[in-house]
Amino acid sequence: MAFWLIVIILLVVAGALLVIPAMRQNQHAPATTRDELNKAIYQDRLSELAEDEAQGVVEQRPELIQELQQNLLTDIPQQPDEEISPINRWMLLPGVVILVVVAVGLYLKTGGLAQVQAWHQVEAQMPELRARVANERAQPLSTEEIARLGLGLRTSLQQDAGNVNDWMMLGRVGMALNNATTATQAFAKAYQLAPDNEDVRLGYAEVLTRSNDQQDNQLATQMLRTMVGQDHTNLRAMSLLAFNAFEQGDFKQAIGAWEVMLKLLPAGDSRIEVIKRSIQQAKSQAGQETATLGIEVSLSSDAAQKLPQQGTLIISVTDGANPVPVAVKQLPLSRFPLSVALDDSNAMMPERLLSSLSQVNVRARISLDGTANPQAGDWFGESGVQGFGEKAQPQTINVQINKQIP
Secondary structure: OHHHHHHHHHHHHHHHHHHHHHHHHHOOOOOOOHHHHHHHHHHHHHHHHHHHHHOOOOOOHHHHHHHHHHHHHHOOOOOOOOOOOOOOHHHHHHHHHHHHHHHHHHHHHHOOHHHHHHHHHHHHHHHHHHHHHHOOOOOOOOHHHHHHHHHHHHHHHHHOOOOHHHHHHHHHHHHHOOOHHHHHHHHHHHHHHOOOOHHHHHHHHHHHHHOOOHHHHHHHHHHHHHHHHHOOOOHHHHHHHHHHHHHOOOHHHHHHHHHHHHHHOOOOOOHHHHHHHHHHHHHHHHHHHHOOEEEEEEEOHHHHHOOOOOOEEEEEEEOOOOOOOOEEEEEEOOOOOEEEEEOHHHEOEOOEOHHHOOEEEEEEEEEOOOOOOOOOOOEEEEEEEEEOOOOOOOEEEEEEEOEEOO
16 A cells, blocks of 8 residues: 555656646746837936936937937837747646556556565465465465465565574475575574574574585584484484485495484384385495496307307306305396496395405306306306405406306
């Protein structure tokens, strides 16, 4: 209402600036005509001549009077002055109408009236949106409704910047809309207002773990370690710590946190299987990072000539002393030479990993029926025992298939 009142006042002022000057012009006194001006000058000149004659300055007054009369007759206009008619006030009405129409049209075009109306509509819907967010049984908000909730929260926070709950809700809205900037800034403000609030700290830490900025991830690690140190049973903080460590490549810390969670969770909890899979994935990733064994498999000329049309290439790795394989990988027959890589994800047993070996013996066999047990007629080759101690750098071992099982 105040906005439209200001608009009306401005339009009235603009119309007044157009009308008032014209009205003042009509109120001016009629302009003096040229004939009247000449007569006034003639009378003044006669008075001056009379004074000059009385003082003895002028001796030929009649001749001068005759000359003045002649000049007056010469300067009399041939046609009477045109009378200027005043401006009709009603003629200004179209100008005022045009002014109002143009001003209102420009506002409707560029003033964002639709956005303002949508904003007011969101303000009216805020109680309903808040109620649906608080009610777990209510229908979930759509993406558009979440965006409206965010707009309404920003409006509310303009009036109450110290509302911690609204800052947290705005942060969750940013997370739901994949707006990392909004989420981070909102939770940072909430954390600034209530640094001891556990929900605020967990929400802020979760946002930081999702950030692409390494400094944010490191800050999240510090916060989560502090929270876990204060409460060793805080499963949510421990889960975020494990996730953050996994994303940063600290698989040892991630595995440790998940293993502690397994001890805290009750039997039959649905999260147990998810955590176990996460631990296996972390162990596999750690193996790929620290113990990768590259293998180059080639064929001898005899094996190449007698290579079967179908079969399976079985690559096994032992420690050179125990014949039981530590890691195995099966591949369909393809072109040779062939390059493959083995790591802890190919381990046969979780307690015996490839990364734990100091020496390896690689055996490559072409199985006709795809079974693990060697069969007569299978071609194979071995590398012999070789050192495998530098885990930081991948090693490559060459194996040539050049023998056949009798």
